[in-house]
Amino acid sequence: MIQLSIPLxxxxxxxxxxxxxxxxxxxxLLGKADAxxxxxxxxxxxxxxTPIWAALQQPVxxxxxxxxxxxxxxxxxxxxxxxxxxNERLRRWQAVALALEAENALLQRQLAFVPETxxxxxxxxxxxxxxxxxxRAVLLAVGPQHSVRKGQIxxxxxxxxxxxxxxxxxxxxxxxxxxxxxxxxxxxxGSRARAIMVGTxxxxxxxxxxxxxxxxxxxxxxxxxxxxxxxPAGLPVGIVRRSEGGAPEVELFARLDRLDMVRLFDYGLxxxxxxxxxxxxxxxxxx
Amino acid sequence: MxxxxxxxxGLLRRLDALGRAAFPTAAAxxxxxxxxxxxxxxxxxxxxxxPCVFFWSVFRPATLPPPAVFGLGLLQDLLTFAPVGxxxxxxxxxxxxxxxxxxxxxxxxxxxxxxxxxGMALGAAALGWLLQTVLGWRLLPTAPGLYEVxxxxxxxxxxxxxxxxxxxxxxxxEAAA
Numbered sequence: 001m002i003q004l005s006i007p008l009x010x011x012x013x014x015x016x017x018x019x020x021x022x023x024x025x026x027x028x029l030l031g032k033a034d035a036x037x038x039x040x041x042x043x044x045x046x047x048x049x050t051p052i053w054a055a056l057q058q059p060v061x062x063x064x065x066x067x068x069x070x071x072x073x074x075x076x077x078x079x080x081x082x083x084x085x086x087n088e089r090l091r092r093w094q095a096v097a098l099a100l101e102a103e104n105a106l107l108q109r110q111l112a113f114v115p116e117t118x119x120x121x122x123x124x125x126x127x128x129x130x131x132x133x134x135x136r137a138v139l140l141a142v143g144p145q146h147s148v149r150k151g152q153i154x155x156x157x158x159x160x161x162x163x164x165x166x167x168x169x170x171x172x173x174x175x176x177x178x179x180x181x182x183x184x185x186x187x188x189x190g191s192r193a194r195a196i197m198v199g200t201x202x203x204x205x206x207x208x209x210x211x212x213x214x215x216x217x218x219x220x221x222x223x224x225x226x227x228x229x230x231x232p233a234g235l236p237v238g239i240v241r242r243s244e245g246g247a248p249e250v251e252l253f254a255r256l257d258r259l260d261m262v263r264l265f266d267y268g269l270x271x272x273x274x275x276x277x278x279x280x281x282x283x284x285x286x287x
Numbered sequence: 288m289x290x291x292x293x294x295x296x297g298l299l300r301r302l303d304a305l306g307r308a309a310f311p312t313a314a315a316x317x318x319x320x321x322x323x324x325x326x327x328x329x330x331x332x333x334x335x336x337x338p339c340v341f342f343w344s345v346f347r348p349a350t351l352p353p354p355a356v357f358g359l360g361l362l363q364d365l366l367t368f369a370p371v372g373x374x375x376x377x378x379x380x381x382x383x384x385x386x387x388x389x390x391x392x393x394x395x396x397x398x399x400x401x402x403x404x405x406g407m408a409l410g411a412a413a414l415g416w417l418l419q420t421v422l423g424w425r426l427l428p429t430a431p432g433l434y435e436v437x438x439x440x441x442x443x444x445x446x447x448x449x450x451x452x453x454x455x456x457x458x459x460x461e462a463a464a
Contacts, residue, residue, distance in 0.1 A: 016352070016353045016354070017353045017379065017383050020353045020354065020356075020357050020379055021376065021379050021380070021383075023357070024357070024360070024372050024375040024376040024379055025372070025376070026372075027361070027371055027372035027375055028370065028371065028372030028373065028376070028418070028422060029372075030371070030372075031370055031371030031372055032370070032422060038370075038371045041365055041371070042365050045362075045365045045366070049320055049323075052320065053320075053323065053324060056321070056324050057324075060324055060325075060326075126325055127324075127325075128323040128324060128325060129323050129324070129325045129326070129329060129331070129332075130323075130366075130367075130368060131329055131330070131367065131368055132329075132330060132332065132333060132366075132367025132368050132369045133329075133330045133333060133367070133369070133412075133415065133431050133432060133435045134368075134369070134419055134427055134431055135367065135368030135369070136329060137368055138325065139323075180427075200428075201428070201431055257327040258327055259325070260325075
């Protein structure tokens, strides 16, 4: 080690902070100039930490399940009544669905209808919260030989959750539909009108840009639209609700605050990705 | 008659000192990684990093030099979706100010330090908001920043309790060595 004189060492110590602050500005410029570098650094770190998070997942899930169990024990009676009512309603719907299914099969036979193949999907575990103060995202643990690509669509068991924006060796990041940068083309099922669902970082994204004269009605079902080839049409998204200010918002079907597993669908679409993922979606590998 | 235990010699003592010197940074990094586990509470990582940096900068600045703060800031930016460098600058500024005001802060009660921390968190959130607005070139809402201030201000007493315990343990070990 080089022996430095005490005054020189003190001067160096005093200089460290200003130099590092300048370096921080340099990092900001570098991150701004080369977005790909920042993305690669993020995914390298995520790949490194994913095994730790995956190992932690089990105890965390156990604790959360225990808490949920306790909560459900407290509300057993009310929950039972609600379920009985819902069961009654669903039984009526089941009858309708069976009748419609039979009718649909009959019509398809008459039209020589070629059915679409069901899209392939992979299931991945959510291991970490990938968002920050101004971002909503989750990190998924995917196996080392995964086939996850940028632009794939993530759904939980109920509805749309988000899109894959970054893929690493063992992890992938999903930008949630509630993120501020998320813009999703949707169709309002009641009026077949198109609109854009804009994330606000809150629990309910807002609806914008619907055609004049077909304002979203409270309780309308919202599904994805195939506009811009970013999403397949008809994926369940949520239900229109009016905010206190009167602006139409979407109550999502997906439970984004308690995501633990998501299904990643590969529709082979090449639509627009959010601004921070600069690269275009990778082509689907040949099989 | 019971005297003081004989101090450890050579390598052991050096390892001990090294462990003590590295503890604040390592513990802060570990806490941040743990805070990223999904709990349904967004923004937990920056809310954990700030109390750690503030606490060690006030009570034990020698163990958390600016380069370590820089590393923690980089870790925070990479773990969260923030523009790289914004968290680094915020943490460096908070660490620098806390070190500068430590003589004043250290003489006061826990409540006063907490209040000072709340002010600092508010400043940090404002700086973070400004940096993200400038870097992303779009006006961001202020509500998430204010939520973050409340979250980190609420987390500070719990974290400070744990860190104070560690700090006292380290002081005792140093006195014995």
